Amino acid sequence: MYQKKEIVNKLRSSGLRPTKQRVLIAKKLFDRDKTFHFTIETLDKKINKKGSEKISLATIYNTIEAFTNAGYLKAILTSKSKSYYDTNIKSHHHFYDEGTKELTDIDYSQIKLSKVPIPPKGKKIKNLEVVIRVQK
Amino acid sequence: MYQKKEIVNKLRSSGLRPTKQRVLIAKKLFDRDKTFHFTIETLDKKINKKGSEKISLATIYNTIEAFTNAGYLKAILTSKSKSYYDTNIKSHHHFYDEGTKELTDIDYSQIKLSKVPIPPKGKKIKNLEVVIRVQK
């Protein structure tokens, strides 16, 4: 469990001024047992519900970006809001260059998995993709 | 190399009427040696450049969607324009439920790779993520 003090220190340690809004958002995000997956939309709903003090959407965006830069959050499946398509329809994998935002194919045979988890009950694996993010 | 006739047949075989626009786009996409990664924006630029006959942006969107549904293209990194974040910052993997659009963590230890490709020259692997798409 996170005490307010801990959160304040955590924020300070990354050069983030511990404002009321940031502390509140941090509490919502990190004061829980299981890990939490969210979009800005779902987080906004959780924060700005009935009776509670409101935090503006812009601040939620700013804060999540700051937390991500500070390494407190991980962005997943962010294609920076643009969809990518590939003429290669065989099952295959990709290098994604963080710098140029370019994709390169990795042939299916270039990656071998020796252990794969069982899918959630009632669900079937439809496809498995590896994305290797690379940087200079 | 693709002849116009082949393209027409290909389209017909999937119930897509081989219109002038679809044939032109198909030629641009499939008549090439290497596989091609693109966004609608880059494709639009390639198609609607100087002097060439124009194809409306709406048609490009429609066509790419039709080709994807027909299995001629693969969509990659599409988070359907919404960014997802995770409070779990350890390196780990995900199940992505196509139906509910929900993410579930897969612990790092649950997936083992026995073969990983060498990154492009001058690039370093920053991280490797597996996304397993599941469906009912």
Add this chain to the structure above:
DNA sequence: TTTCAGTTTATAATAATTCTAAACTAGAAA
């Protein structure tokens, strides 16, 4: 040819995100 469902198109609408610039505040310094 005629006919019409399937397509294309310009444009409007929507939705996620970023920008702007004015008001506010944490906390260093007086």
Add this chain to the structure above:
DNA sequence: TTTCTAGTTTAGAATTATTATAAACTGAAA
């Protein structure tokens, strides 16, 4: 304490990718 200011918050406007609309067009069946 009070003052001061750089860092923040905020509402709302702007931007950007995408989808919807509805009128005009066209491939191909009859």
